[in-house]
Amino acid sequence: MKYTLTAVVLVASTAIACATNPATGRRQFNILSESSEVALGKEADGQVRQEMGLYGDPAWQEYVNRVGQAIAKRSHRPQLPWSFAVVDASAINAFALPGGYIYLTRGILPFLRNEAEMANVLGHEIAHVTAKHGATAYSRQQVLGAGVFAGRILAPPDKAAWFDAAELSLGLLFLKHGRDAEFEADKLGVGYAAGTGWNPSGMAGMLTTLGRLSEAGGSSRGVPNFLSTHPLPADRVQRVDEIATAARTASSTRVNADEFARRLDGLVFGDSREQGILRGRDFLHPIMRFALRFPDQWQVSNGAAQVTAQPSGDDTMAVLLEVVDAGGQGPSQAGRARMASAKMTEVSGDSTTINGLPAFVGVFRGGAGTEAFTARVAYIAHGGRLYQLAGLATDTAFSRADGLFREAIGSFRALSQAEADRVQPARIDFHTARxxxxxxxxxxxxSGRAIGASALAIMNGADPASTPAVGARLRVVIGG
Ligand SMILES: [Zn+2]
Incomplete structure (x- = not known):
């Protein structure tokens, strides 16, 4: 969870144009002129920086930008205001916005074997921009209806809207590309990377790693993983291998595995302090200085704007935490106003304190018919922010869930500076196999529970069924 929440309404120009794309040679229907494409990307870039945040290590930002700029200069659209950044997200992904805004997640970095793999991923994302896959998709969405860019829903009118309301606008940034767009981006991207001197086999290596990870399972909320936005049909690795063979030249040999490994040393793995860190059932936020405990055995997921917890395989109940805009009001006034605008009816409600923090706790009913639900909602003032901590359950499940909701709400507390200082993230380290x-x-x-055995093997380019070779220098995860 990040502390800044924004609503963004993306407005694009409506000058319709059909033009031949220099990268693909195809005539494309485009609503966006280049200047409005850049303006659209720039606005969305501001949203990415504010809601997801950038990884706070300038050396990584400089490195990724340097490699990306070199490749973009050799692309079909060198004149765009290209920008490359590492966002502070633990999911494994890379994405591009129209206009030349390219991002790697912090989470993808330890799964790249070397600089050549990173260069090929950047080349692939650059190609989505030069081939205008994103711009075309944004144009299409605009034709289909302007409503898609309506920002954050401020007052959830029904139960579904409680979930992902804040992620909605961000989710639009993760366009799902089609199979043809993927092949095209592979082909162009591998060519760009090879043309700039990086070994073009990096793309196949990286796709193989991602394929292994997806077989090993695991998912994330908030930011989707690479394969869910860049589908991996069975023949994609084979085809990208053939493309790489064709693109290889005498000078496309750069791999830089040692330099890449040196840079990985100390990289934050999993949740960062800025996002808040989950330790078993306890969610600790050392920057916003609070802690709370979720019900035992529930699945907790830490999204960019919301922390949610649910019993696995049971969607009759959930606990949600987010920061809301108090509008200068106290917990009871602000809370009641939010519930009223969400068309929730107050059953009971009282001003109170929770572990010394001023709060309002109420029971509210909303929805209708089979969608009727009951919520125990707390509004807690702490450190200049207002937290909304809600337990939601269907009417039939509420009596069963309410005890758990009360416990979760009652566990919200301030963290002392000393406690906050002790909350440190897991990091990448190296270990010589014995x-x-x-x-x-x-x-x-x-690494305790920071990484599973399969993911650790895959991070080292190895089959999870294998045994580490004695003497090999391995990537591991420590702390957390
Ligand atoms: Zn792609």
Missing amino acids: AGDTWASLAQAL
């Missing part, structure tokens, strides 16, 4: 080491033993001994 006889007897297994991926499971390394995952457990070094």
